[in-house]
Amino acid sequence: MRTDQSVIYAFHHSGQVLEIGESAKVRRTRKTPEERRRELLAAAASVFARRGYRSADVQEIADRAGVGKGTVYRYFDTKEALFRASIANQLDELETCARQARDRHTDPLERLRAAIRAVFAYFDGHPETVELFIQERAEFLHRGVPLYFLRSAMRHEEWASEFRALIAAGRMRDMPVDALMxxxxxxxxxxxxxxxxxxxxxxxxxxxxxxxEIYLHGALVQS
Amino acid sequence: MRTDQSVIYAFHHSGQVLEIGESAKVRRTRKTPEERRRELLAAAASVFARRGYRSADVQEIADRAGVGKGTVYRYFDTKEALFRASIANQLDELETCARQARDRHTDPLERLRAAIRAVFAYFDGHPETVELFIQERAEFLHRGVPLYFLRSAMRHEEWASEFRALIAAGRMRDMPVDALMxxxxxxxxxxxxxxxxxxxxxxxxxxxxxxxEIYLHGALVQS
Amino acid sequence: MRTDQSVIYAFHHSGQVLEIGESAKVRRTRKTPEERRRELLAAAASVFARRGYRSADVQEIADRAGVGKGTVYRYFDTKEALFRASIANQLDELETCARQARDRHTDPLERLRAAIRAVFAYFDGHPETVELFIQERAEFLHRGVPLYFLRSAMRHEEWASEFRALIAAGRMRDMPVDALMxxxxxxxxxxxxxxxxxxxxxxxxxxxxxxxEIYLHGALVQS
Amino acid sequence: MRTDQSVIYAFHHSGQVLEIGESAKVRRTRKTPEERRRELLAAAASVFARRGYRSADVQEIADRAGVGKGTVYRYFDTKEALFRASIANQLDELETCARQARDRHTDPLERLRAAIRAVFAYFDGHPETVELFIQERAEFLHRGVPLYFLRSAMRHEEWASEFRALIAAGRMRDMPVDALMxxxxxxxxxxxxxxxxxxxxxxxxxxxxxxxEIYLHGALVQS
DNA sequence: TATGAATGAGCATTCATTCAT
DNA sequence: TATGAATGAATGCTCATTCAT
Incomplete structure (x- = not known):
């Protein structure tokens, strides 16, 4: 019987100003599908991270996005699809972030350092992203390789060349690139x-x- | 009315031989609490690992342990308690395993190496243990620090002294022990x-x- | 999979005509909340009265109201809330019924007589109301004063004035009003x-x- | 897993003195079946009254009687049979109590007054008896006339003669005896x-x- | 297109009863 | 005979998904 909550969320959603005397109902909004999609993904990320995939209630996501439950299903076929799209979205951001940091440098080692550092900073700033990765790892293993690892594999070549450059330059040890990565x-x-x-x-x-530092030089005193 | 499955499990439980045409109802068995508990923990670990905590059906655990559902609740108050007990059980085994490997050596570095190697071997042999850790991390974060990390903290001093010995011997770099660990x-x-x-x-x-090797000596060529 | 019953209820719900051979699945209907609520309360009263509070199955109430189980919980948070709402509903009707009968008279004694008579008639016509009162008395004592007695107390003043009028008129004995009531x-x-x-x-x-008659004049011969 | 409670109840049950160093387990007691039966009925009455018939746990009754659960079923076929026996037991006491009070008088009206007064006093002293009657009324209507009413009918003739005597003596109004009773x-x-x-x-x-007084002389002023 | 009322499969937990010891 | 471990049917409630409006 959750009928009264719309009032609470009316201001959450979209900062609409309600005219005086107007019923406290959110004006039918017309937004571009892209905008809606983005809002849904943001809401989903937040709720999935906070509650965990299983406990997350699609209703709560809908509320948080300021749409009806049916609209969620208009944009994503299932809760699982929504979750995956959330993850993919976060991975896009994360990769972009890492690449931008990397490309501000030319030295291969600095490129690597900057990228990893950016990833760490991203995780600090988006702890819900980490939760999403865990949730995916926990819930969807049996339904295929999680996106986190799938993307990792897709980025492989892109980064492998960086490592190879470092090895070729005699700076990184001549181990199998995969082991280093x-x-x-x-x-x-x-x-x-x-x-x-x-x-x-x-x-x-x-x-x-x-x-x-440990990754680069190890825990032992150099002999 | 799940009677159909009893046939499948008839031999699971207690090796009783059922005569042809006899009702396929498995005889009620009595076992020592320790034995039952162990069987339940084993069944639980397997099912929780395969399905994930939320999807795991207590009935399936009961089936797998060859007991009625009520018996599960006779030994563990809730599904969650059963899950936690499973984790604790696995952690006990894992720690024992690591310590035994460690204590076969005297050289501090070999002790460390042996322990970590044993942990890796344990994970290889018990992939469901890894799943359990993930499930715990995914589902129970909001209800306190997961046991995996709690135990880690409890082991801290035991291992810190090993690291300190390595630093004192001039073999490990003089970094904060926590960083190394x-x-x-x-x-x-x-x-x-x-x-x-x-x-x-x-x-x-x-x-x-x-x-x-990377942990000890780093990825870079020694300068 | 309770699909078999849908046939029975197919005509209950909405008078939809199902073609021969058509799947006996009843179409989803939308009704006004008031209508639904009323139907649910009626179904609940009937089932609670017949089976008793504890034995009553929410599923049976849903079936009888021609809705899914989830709909019951959409209107009432818990089985207990539904039960209490049922009781309150019956008490409303009963009180209305008694007041209407009373207010058709001006003489205080006739007002009292008419009200009690109306209550008796109501009980005759609604035996399930009586059952509900008993169920409430039996199940919810420990959770506070049952609604039947709560309402009784709320009506106290309204009726006490009637009794006082009778005493003041010298018609009723000068006993404590509470004793008489x-x-x-x-x-x-x-x-x-x-x-x-x-x-x-x-x-x-x-x-x-x-x-x-006994209440008014006693069992003994007047001396 | 209620294994530890036996200690708690060890002293409840039978005041047995445990020898020093003896395991805190109740010594196997040998009691006459009648004694056991009485203890079980007392325990049952108390628990049924406190929890209500449905919520009452046979285990709690067994605990309170200081016996194993199985023993309860050795004395009474079902929970329902135990409940009925409890009721019957209370009715026996109540009737005895009323008759004893009655038979201390010879005047028919005093006999009636004394009996009813004794019943009221019994209810005051045994509130759980009242609860039992309510529980029976609430739970067992559909399975036949509750014992309370059955016993009432069985006592009918015994009391009808008292009323007839009062009418014949010209003291009680000449109404149908059933109406008065x-x-x-x-x-x-x-x-x-x-x-x-x-x-x-x-x-x-x-x-x-x-x-x-109201029953005897009515609420109205005698005309 | 957007909504949210309606749905019902799914599942943890309880507890009367049985039965091996 | 007495026990309490074992059983499994029963049931309240949730929530992803559908669909009438």
Missing amino acids: DGLGDLVYGAALSSTASPHRPCLVDRFDQLF | DGLGDLVYGAALSSTASPHRPCLVDRFDQLF | DGLGDLVYGAALSSTASPHRPCLVDRFDQLF | DGLGDLVYGAALSSTASPHRPCLVDRFDQLF
């Missing part, structure tokens, strides 16, 4: 997932220098 | 969680040498 | 509850004259 | 059931004189 990938993934798990851990960027 | 922890956690995510990745022990 | 209340309550308990007892209105 | 019966039943419903009502014996 996966090692860094695991470190980043592990750091991200554990960052939000313990409440007292410092933010990721603050740990970045030490982590990257 | 967390770096390794993140690497292990990340490797474990991603190991079951991509189907084509080699098993963890096969990657161990390279990963640990 | 509670005596009548107990008689009515006892008569109602026992009326449906023994199958061979005459209906309440048929007993009314004698009961009210 | 049922009127009193309804008054008593109604008073009993409502007595425990409103927390602020005085006890029944305190109301007895006024109620019986």
Whole structure:
């Protein structure tokens, strides 16, 4: 019987000004599909991150996006599709962010450092993104490779060439590129997932220098 | 009225031989609480890992353990309690395993290497354990620090002394112990969680040498 | 999969005519909230009265109201809320009925007589109302004063003035008003509850004259 | 997993003294079946009254009686049979109590007054008896006439003769005996059931004189 | 197109009853 | 005989999805 909540959300949604005396109902809004889609994805990311995929209520997402429940299903076939689109959206942003940071540099090692640092900063600024990755990993393993890993694979060549350049320049050790990349990938993934798990851990960027330092030079004293 | 499945499980439970034409109802069995508990935890771990915490049906756990659903609730107050007990059980095993491997060595670095290697081997042999950790991370964050991280914190001192010994011996770099430990922890956690995510990745022990090598000596050519 | 019953209820819902061979699935109907609410309360009263509060299955109420189970929960938060709303609804009707009968008279004694008679008649015509009162008394005592008695207390002043008028007129004995009212209340309550308990007892209105006569003039010969 | 409670109840049950060092387990007791039966009925009455028939847990009854659950079923076939036996037991006591009070008098009116007064006093002293009657009325109507009413009918002749004597003596009005008896019966039943419903009502014996006075002489001023 | 009322499969938990010990 | 571990039918409630308006 949730009929009364529309009032509460009326101002949440879209900052519409209601005329005096007008019933407290959101004016039928006409927005471009793209705009709607973006709002839905944002609402979904927030709710999925906060509640977890299973507990997230599509109704809450609809409320938060300021649309009816039916509209959600007009844009996304299922809750799962909405979730995946959310993830994909976050991954787009994350990749863009990393690439922009990288491309501000020319030195291969600085390119790598800048990219990883940007990823850490992104995670710090968007903790819900991390939650989304965990949720995907937890819920959708049996339905195929999670997008996080799929995208990782798609980026492989793009980054592998960076590593190869470093090896060719004699700066990085001559190990299999995959080993070097996966090692860094695991470190980043592990750091991200554990960052939000313990409440007292410092933010990721603050740990970045030490982590990257270990990755580059190791934990042991150089012999 | 789930009577049809009893045939399937008739041999699961207790090796009782049913005569032909006899009603396929499995005889009620009595076991020691410890045995029952162990069987329930094993069944729970398997089902939780396969379906995920939310999708796991207590009935399926009961079936798999060869007991009625009520018996599950006789041993564990709620589904959540059963899940947590499963996790705790796996963590016990994992820690025992790591300690045993460690204590076969005296050299601090070998102790560390052996422990991490044992953890990797354990994860390879018990992929459902990894799933359980992810499920816990995904579902129970809002209800307090997951047991995986809680236990990590409890083990902290035990392992910190190992790291301190390595630093004191001039073998490990003089960085904050937490940085060294967390770096390794993140690497292990990340490797474990991603190991079951991509189907084509080699098993963890096969990657161990390279990963640990990177952790110890870094990715860069020593300058 | 309760599909078999839909045939039975197909005509209940909305008079839709199903073609021969057509799937017996009843079309989804939309009604005004008031109408739905009324239908649900009627169905609930009937089922609660027949089965008792605890044994009543919300599914059966939904079936009888020609809606899905979820719709029941759309209108009432819990089974208990539905039950209480049922009771309140019946009490509303009962009170209206008694007041209307009372207000057709001016003489205070006739007003009282007419009201009680109307209550008896209502109970005869709505035996499920009596059951509801008993169920409430039996199940909800520990959760506060049952609505039946709460409403009784709320009506107190309204009726106390009638009794005071009778005493002031020298017609009713100068006893504490509460004693007179509670005596009548107990008689009515006892008569109602026992009326449906023994199958061979005459209906309440048929007993009314004698009961009210005893209440007014007593069982003894006047001295 | 209620294994630990036996300690708590060990002293409840039977005041057994546990030897020092002896495991805190109730010594296997050997009691006469009659004794057991009585204890079970007492425990049942208490629990049924407190929780209501449906919510009452047979386990709690067993605990309170200091026996295993299985033993309850050794004495009574079903929960319902136990409940009925409880009721019957209470009715026996109540009837005995009323008869004893009655038989201390010879004057028919005093006999009646004493009996009803004794019933009121019994209800005041045994509020759980009243609850039991309500529970029976609420739960078992559809399975036949409740014992309360059945016993009432069985006592009919015994009391009808008292009323007839009063009429023959010209003291009671020449109305159908059933009307006089049922009127009193309804008054008593109604008073009993409502007595425990409103927390602020005085006890029944305190109301007895006024109620019986109304029954005998009516609410109106004698004309 | 947008809505939100309606739907019903799904699932955790309880507890009367049984039965192996 | 006495026990309490084991059982599984029963049921309130949720929420993704549909569809009448």
